[in-house]
Amino acid sequence: FDNGLSVLDTEANKILLTSQEATTYTEANATYALGNSTSLAIAAPSDRSAGGREVVVAAITDGAVTADGTATNYAIVDTVNSRLLATGALSASQTVSSGNTFNLGSFTIGIPDPA
Numbered sequence: 001f002d003n004g005l006s007v008l009d010t011e012a013n014k015i016l017l018t019s020q021e022a023t024t025y026t027e028a029n030a031t032y033a034l035g036n037s038t039s040l041a042i043a044a045p046s047d048r049s050a051g052g053r054e055v056v057v058a059a060i061t062d063g064a065v066t067a068d069g070t071a072t073n074y075a076i077v078d079t080v081n082s083r084l085l086a087t088g089a090l091s092a093s094q095t096v097s098s099g100n101t102f103n104l105g106s107f108t109i110g111i112p113d114p115a
Helices: 003-009 023-030
Strands: 012-018 033-035 053-057 061-067 070-080 085-098 099-106 108-110
Touching: 003 053, 003 070, 003 085, 012 023, 012 085, 023 033, 023 053, 023 061, 023 070, 023 085, 033 070, 085 099, 085 108
Parallel strands: none
Antiparallel strands: 012 033, 012 070, 033 061, 053 108, 061 099, 070 085
16 A cells, blocks of 8 residues: 555655646646645655555645636646646635635545455
8 A cells, every 4th residue: 555655755746736637747737737835745654544544745834826717626746757646626616816825734645445
């Protein structure tokens, strides 16, 4: 399990707000990007209460909005290797305007135990 999650802890260095779910690095970092933060902190994998393993993504308090639009998703990327590592839906969509800031609460990304 940990190999799929460890890359988030060790190689992820940017989180982005996107206007839809990205399926590639370019979509996350350019095509659908509405804002970003490079002060990304992700904990090492740990046991998940429902079984399996998870990482905790620390809250973001310094996000910069870089384009106008409606943010619906987040994307976590590795800019050194130009890789999209994880995506997910925001708990609620939000209209954003270039030049503003954004915050995201802490959240987890997990892999359940095999059935």
